[in-house]
Amino acid sequence: MSMPASKRPSGNVTARRGSPLKLRIELVPKRLWGRNLRSNYGLGKQRWDKFRHKLIESNGARCAICGNTKKKLHGHEVWDYREKKTVGTAVLLRVEIVCIDCHDIHHWARTTKLFQGGRITSERYGLLRKHYRKINRCRQADIDRHFLHSLRIWSRQSKKRWKIDWGDFELPIAEAKATREAWAARNPDHPLIRHSAHTTWTG
Ligand SMILES: [Zn+2]
Numbered sequence: 001m002s003m004p005a006s007k008r009p010s011g012n013v014t015a016r017r018g019s020p021l022k023l024r025i026e027l028v029p030k031r032l033w034g035r036n037l038r039s040n041y042g043l044g045k046q047r048w049d050k051f052r053h054k055l056i057e058s059n060g061a062r063c064a065i066c067g068n069t070k071k072k073l074h075g076h077e078v079w080d081y082r083e084k085k086t087v088g089t090a091v092l093l094r095v096e097i098v099c100i101d102c103h104d105i106h107h108w109a110r111t112t113k114l115f116q117g118g119r120i121t122s123e124r125y126g127l128l129r130k131h132y133r134k135i136n137r138c139r140q141a142d143i144d145r146h147f148l149h150s151l152r153i154w155s156r157q158s159k160k161r162w163k164i165d166w167g168d169f170e171l172p173i174a175e176a177k178a179t180r181e182a183w184a185a186r187n188p189d190h191p192l193i194r195h196s197a198h199t200t201w202t203g
Helices: 043-060 100-106 108-116 120-135 140-158 169-184
Strands: 073-083 089-100 159-163
Touching: 043 089, 043 140, 043 169, 073 100, 073 140, 089 100, 089 169, 100 108, 100 120, 108 120, 108 140, 120 140
Parallel strands: 089 159
Antiparallel strands: 073 089
C-alpha cells in the first residue's frame, strides 16, 4: 500500500504503487556539465555519433524506456554519483538509447528552462508531462514532487568536487584523446585547438 505524498520520506521517489520510477529526472551536477562522451573530455563528437548509431542499430531502434520506435532516438548516459562529504566520483554505468521525449524528461531542468525561455511550446511541455505520467503511471503532482526532490539532490551535488570514472569507456576515450593530441601536434595553429574542450549544457 502506498503512503500519501505528505508522509513519504523526502528521499524516496517512487510511483504510486511504491515501485521505482521507470522514467526518472536525472540532473547532472553543475561541475560535471559538459563532461560527457560527446565532448572532447570523452570520445569527441565524431566517435560518439558512430558509437550511438551502432547502439541504436543493435537495440532495434527503439526507446529503452517507453519502447517508441517512431521518435528521434538519443544516447543517454546513465551515471551513478557516489558521494562523500565534499567530493564524489561520477561513474558512467552505460549508455541507453532513449526517445527524445524520455530524454527531455531525464534533463527536466534544461527542458523547463527552454520552456520558460519560449524555446519549447506549452503544448510540447504539456505533452512531456503527460508522457511522464503515462510511463510512470502516476499523477500530475508527482512530476513536480520528483523535480523538487531532484533539484535538492542536484543542489547538494553541485557544491562538490567530482572525479570521473568512465567505466568501460576508459580505453576508447584514451584512444580518442591520443588521436586528437596527435592531430593537434600536427596542426598547432588550427582555431579548433583553442576551442577543443568546448562544453555543452546537459543538466
Ligand atoms: Zn521513450
